[in-house]
Amino acid sequence: MLRNRFDAASTALAACAGCALIVPGAAMGQSCSTGSTPPEKGAWGELKPLKITSQPPGLTCQMQAIHGAVLRSGKVILAGLMDDVGDCVPDVVILDPLTEVCKNVGWPFPNTLDDHVLFCGAQSAMTDGRILWVGGGARAVVSSGRDCPGTDQTTIYDPANTFTDGQGNWGTGQWIVGPPEIWPMDPNNPLGSLRQTRRWYPTMTMLGDGRFLILDGACECVGCGDQNPINCNPEDDGYPFCNGNPRIPVILDTSAGSVSQWAFTPLYDAHYCYPHAGLPCPVGPTAPPASPNPPCPTGGVPASPFDLAYYPFVFTLSDAKIYVPSSPYGTIAGNVGRKLHDKSGTWITQNVPTPPIIGGAAVLFGRDRIMLAGGPTQNCAENCGVHGPDTSLPDNRVYVLENAATATSWTQKAAMNHRRWHFYLTAMPDGTVLACGGTSAEQLPPDYPPTTTQPAEYQFPDCYRPSAVLEAESFNPATNEWCRMASMAVPRQYHSAVLLLQDGSVLAAGGQVADANDPIWRINNQWTYQIYKPPYFFQGARPLIQSAPEQVVYGDSFIVVPDASVESITRVRLIRLGSVTHSINFDQRMLELDFAPRPNGLQVIAPSSGNEAPPGYYMLFICTGPNGSIPSVAKFIQLIPAT
Incomplete structure (x- = not known):
């Protein structure tokens, strides 16, 4: 590892006599092509079943991908739903995108108390x-009939043996039991107020x-009885969860060598809750005890008046603050931008x-x-998309x-070609942003609204097949244009996963599709995946x-050796491995790195701190062409702090 410290890009330039430091900035761009071939639109590969390669005799083991993460071995771990035919339950699988081999991993610790x-x-x-x-x-609670109660469990997946050896063999990793999320709700009574915090739809x-x-997430305070109606009392399952577990952000420190030493630290001063219907919204340790189950509060000092709802968007910024x-x-009413100062544990709303x-x-x-696009235009919960004649369609802004x-204001950019909801935005190695999947909710079935009483998941038309947006589109920041790309074979809407892969292609898997089966709906889970190759796959040789x-x-600065002339490299980009579910990517971020040509390769300057790029594994791309439009296959690198 090269360990020449550089305090600034200018220092690196001075160290490279005769070299010009390339600092990415504003660039000229080309407008969208009107062609329809792969060099202009890219191409989707063959639609493949997401099923384990070595099937048990007489069984079909396939799954719907809802969660996905790219591993440092280049494989992809996918978690989701079992096949509804009941043959097999491969609820977690690992897919090798290069060989298309898929192996069953299974739920962590099945049929045990740790499940x-x-x-x-x-x-x-x-x-x-x-x-x-x-x-x-949690299986024990799900089987009781309550929907989506959440769990306090944490689990670690170790992919160390998923690298392919010289004979083409690779393993399926290892599960490790993590500590349950348990912390005192009242810092003045740490032992007497310990409670499990169950989460459903959280952001991490x-x-x-x-x-x-x-x-x-939908937090359930186990043991709080009537003072905690969240997912216990069906009559109070809506927002804003004022009377349940205090809405308090939590920090989890995993730096200790043993998982038993990991610690949850609640940020008590950052408690929040959005009051509705004129009701007070008191949460947190400042609220007085409630009888008979303290410390779940029913009175006291109101919380900060906002609600983050399910799966909020959260970004770590270069100044160490967290933007939500x-x-x-x-x-819509609760949509108020804010920042969290994790050191002081307080919310910032001014400016x-x-x-x-x-x-x-x-x-x-x-x-x-940060780009924010599409989404609902009415107040929504999980089943947003129940659009009738007097309600609005999803956004394309x-x-x-x-x-x-x-910054103190957002800038409007060109609108997408399609209205989208339940879709993904993916930062691409050519500097563009890909919008993929989703629904326009523009079509209503002939029997809508349903004539029979069914659970909401059998009614809402945001997964209705005719409303699916099959055409991908790509945003070019240099021209402020959304260019129409190739169309996928099947819908990828709610409960799907979209991930950037090491070679610069994009995996799309899972999703739910609703068809109009008079008089009730039926959800068809998508047991397939498809890989998209952007136009740069078809535009000549790519750098290596x-x-x-x-x-x-x-x-630090470090040396990257390309196969081509160092002068041909126009951009160096760093993209964190993605981790997705429910249209949110918890991890992915893209940075353009400063670099300079050297006689022995490219001298690249790493991000200055973890606030710019949190520690861990990234895909490093070198790019040729205008604005770096032709990226290489990525090299995995790990960013670490100085010791």
Whole structure:
């Protein structure tokens, strides 16, 4: 590993006599092509069943991907739902995109007291490349008939043996039991107020120092009885969960060597809740005890008046603050941008911009540069998309926040060609942003609304097949245009996964589709995946990385050796491995790195700190062409702090 410290890009330039430091900036771009061939639109590969390659005799083991994460081995771990034919339950699989081999991993610790159902939880890559899973479901509670109660469990997936050896063999990793989320609700009564915190639809984000921030989700305070109606009392399952577990952000420190030493630290001063219907919203340790089950409060000092709702968008910024612009499952009234100062544990709202839209997907695609696009235009919960004649359709507007650490307003960009909800935004190695999947909710079935009483998941038409948006589109920041790309074969709407792969292609899997089966709905889970190859796959030779370090220290410069002339490289981009579910990517961010040509390769300058790029594994791309439009296959590198 190259360990020449550089305090600034100018120092690196001075060290390279005769070299010109290339600092990415504004660039000219080309308008969208009117062609329809792969060099202009890219191409989707063959539709493949997502089933394990070595099937048990007489069984069909396939799954619907709802959660997905790219591993440092290049494989993809996918978690989801079992096949409804009941043959097999491969609820977690590993897919090798190169060979298309898929292996069954199974739920962590099945049929034991430690069983952890990952469905509708959150997952994020740790600094060492292991995957941390928080929240989700629990079989014991799910089987009782209550829907989506959440769990206090954490589980770690170790992919160390998933690398392919010289004979083409690779393993399926290892599960490790993590600590349950238990912490005192009242800091003045730490032993008497310990409670389990069950989470369903939470967001988890890595901070610049490698710790994790865990936010929101349907939290259930186990043991709080009548004072905690969340997912216990069906009559009070709506927002804003005022009378349940205090809505308090939690920091999880995983730096200790043993998982038994990991610690949850609640940020008590950052408690929040959005009052509705004129009701007070008191939460947190300042509320007085409630009888007969303290410390769950029913009175006291009101919380900060806002609600983050399910799966809020959360971004770690270069100034170490955490920005929460909105939630795709939030409300218009509760859509207030805010920042969290994790050191003081307080919320900041002054001069913090609120986006003009709720947003259906978001992505960080530059230093403190955030895009928010599409999404609902009415107050929604999980089943947003029940659009009748007098309600609005999903949005197609797009906003970008430049320099989110200091900016006070969002800038409107060109609108997408399609209205989208339940879709993904993916930062691409050519500097563009890909919008993929989703629904326009523009078509209603002939029998809508349903004539029979059914659960909501059998009614809402946001997964209605004719409303699916099959055409992908790509945003070019240089021209402020959304270019129409190739269309996928099947819908990828609610409960799907979209991930950038090492070679620059994009995996799309899972999703639910509703068909009009008079007089009731039926949900058809998508047991397939498809891989999209963008136009740069078809535009001539791509550069190759011959060598690059496996680890890089923040602020260091390091050497990357390309197969082509160093003068032909126009961009160097760093993209964190993605981790997705429910239209949110907990991990992905893209940065453009400063670099200079050297006689022995490219001298590249690493991000200055973990606030710019949290520690862990990234894909490093070198790019040729205007604006770096032709990227290489990525090299995995690990960003680490100085020791």
